[in-house]
Amino acid sequence: MSIINYHIRKAEERDVKPLAELDARCFPDPWSEQSFQEDVVKNPLAYYLVAESAEGELLGYAGVWMIVGEGHITNVAANPDYRRNGIARAILTKLFETCQKEHGIGPFTLEVRPSNDAALALYESFGFQVAGRRKGYYENNGEDALIMWREG
Numbered sequence: 001m002s003i004i005n006y007h008i009r010k011a012e013e014r015d016v017k018p019l020a021e022l023d024a025r026c027f028p029d030p031w032s033e034q035s036f037q038e039d040v041v042k043n044p045l046a047y048y049l050v051a052e053s054a055e056g057e058l059l060g061y062a063g064v065w066m067i068v069g070e071g072h073i074t075n076v077a078a079n080p081d082y083r084r085n086g087i088a089r090a091i092l093t094k095l096f097e098t099c100q101k102e103h104g105i106g107p108f109t110l111e112v113r114p115s116n117d118a119a120l121a122l123y124e125s126f127g128f129q130v131a132g133r134r135k136g137y138y139e140n141n142g143e144d145a146l147i148m149w150r151e152g
């Protein structure tokens with residue numbers, strides 16, 4: 001059980017700046033504030049959840065695009081100061097539940113770096129399996145992407 005007091009809610013426009021700041025701490029190829037603005041605020045197919053501490057700090061987020069009955073996970077990240085506290089697991093659990101109950105989304109797919117052991121373990125624990133590979137997918141270092149799939 002987590003020792004941190006936080007809640008999970010739908011992302012809003014006020015989260016855009018903290019999301020970009022968190023992304024910059026979590027990824028070699030982070031999304032810009034403008035990218036989050038487009039996706040979180042304007043994209044009708046996108047759905048983002050954030051975990052926020054009692055003090056209002058952004059602890060993590062996950063996003064999905066819901067396209068013709070499938071969920072494409074765009075990203076998942078947890079604040080480096082609070083990892084291994086079940087935050088990503090809690091966000092994804094709520095994301096899958098909401099997509100399934102409110103939007104009838106069945107299968108989910110995502111891309112992940114083969115070197116990302118933490119993310120691979122997280123996704124496998126939710127039943128994702130490797131379904132393919134995109135050669136040289138990541139622009140920053142030319143790393144392949146594993147395509148993972150989870151049946152609905």
Ligand SMILES: CC(C)(COP(=O)(O)OP(=O)(O)OC[C@H]1O[C@@H](n2cnc3c(N)ncnc32)[C@H](O)[C@@H]1OP(=O)(O)O)[C@@H](O)C(=O)NCCC(=O)NCCS
Pocket residue numbers: 026027060075076077078079082083084085086087088089090111112113116117118119121122123125
């Ligand atoms: C991957 C990431 C989102 C996990 O966030 P987190 O909140 O620390 O994860 P949780 O505490 O919810 O862990 C859930 C499970 O994921 C797996 N996991 C998480 N971190 C792990 C690590 N460092 N090593 C191995 N397994 C790990 C474990 O199975 C864990 O369950 P357990 O703690 O019961 O063993 C986080 O490490 C992160 O933000 N990484 C950088 C961004 C990133 O790579 N995102 C994924 C892009 S595809």
